Amino acid sequence: MKAVILVGGQGTRLRPLTINTPKAMVPVLNRPFLEHVIHHLSRHNASEITLALSHLAQPIKDYFGDGSRFGVRLNYVLEETPLGTAGAVKNTERSERHLDETFLVLNGDIITDLDITAMLDSHCRKKSKVTIALTPVDDPTSYGLIETDAQDRVTRFLEKPSWSQVTTNMINAGTYILEPDVMAYIPPQTSFSFEHELFPLLLERGVPIYAYPSAAYWIDIGTPEKYLRLNKDLLSGRGGQYSLGSGGKVVIGEQSDIHPTAQISGPVVIGSNCTIGQGVRLIGPVIIGSGCVILDDSVIEETVIWQAVNIGKGTAVRRSIIASNCRLDDGSIVEEAVLGDNVTVASGYKLEAGSKIWPGTAVG
DSSP, X not given: OEEEEEOOOOOGGGTTTTSSSOGGGSEETTEEHHHHHHHHHHHTTOOEEEEEEOTTHHHHHHHHTTSGGGTXXXXXXXXXXXXXXXXXXXXXXXXXXXXXXXXXXEETTEEEOOOHHHHHHHHHHTTOSEEEEEEEOSOGGGSXXXXXXXXXXXXXXXXXXXXXXXXXXXXXXXXXXXXGGGGGGSOXXXXXXXXXXXXXXXXXXTOOEEEEEOOSOEEEOOSHHHHHHHHHHHHTTOSGGGOOOOSSOEEEOTTOEEOTTOEEESSEEEOTTOEEOTTOEEESSEEEOTTOEEOTTOEEESOEEOSSOEEOTTOEEESOEEOTTOEEOTTOEEESOEEOTTOEEOTTOBOOTTOEEOTTOEEO
């Protein structure tokens, strides 16, 4: 099965984490977000994947290459001007591998353990032209609400409804199965979206569109808060195949040096070549990337730390995200904050809760 993943977004809501890092490369459990998505697709026999790229494309190409390291074949198509979700898929027709069979489309900011194989079976059985995965949410007003009949055939689309318009909590989950002839409805080199334009157009023309409701784990990483929650969820046992396990599990990478007096309460993942000093307390869920140094008597709690971060003695970091190459000097305090890469926090400085610090900033 062929698939297209939309990874061209600029990740503006994830800033400052995505100023220098494409959203697809933001680490989740110390692996790029997109790697989790590709592994999930490969488990459902999607072996030929096209990445629709735009913003910061080169780091993605450099890491994933031809895809053989991940058991798939990858194709890259660059979007020179913003084309919207459907327009970006239409743009992939320029590539040497055409979408000439039933294919899958995924928004590139979502992790789910959706049963794609079962969704494809439903699509074929109902002779659908488009099948849209649905997921329940507590607040559908921020998403695309989809109404269906008793046979799950789509009857109405409503983007970001008011509460008075809400008739269901099932929303567009950003995973679609399409037949290739649907592409003819998308104008070439034109900004065109699935949600606002293509799907309503198909509904108007009487083209059969079906929904595939699922209670599978589902989350987008649109904001730092959701990104932090995703890492906590997966580390704590949610999300099925992505989990490293619950029950206080601790994973330590190669050539990492953990002082015997350090106290680690899992779940915790420590990358390779890390140094954890005397009396350090790690209170999970905590994820620490490779090459990090955490000096004596520091406390790290419910936090995601990227690569090559240096944390001084007696420092406290709680419920925060620390991007790569940051330095937190002795006695500094960071709580409920997001630090972009190459940020320095001065010794003894307490960062205000809720702070978002842009890359390269020296604080205090």
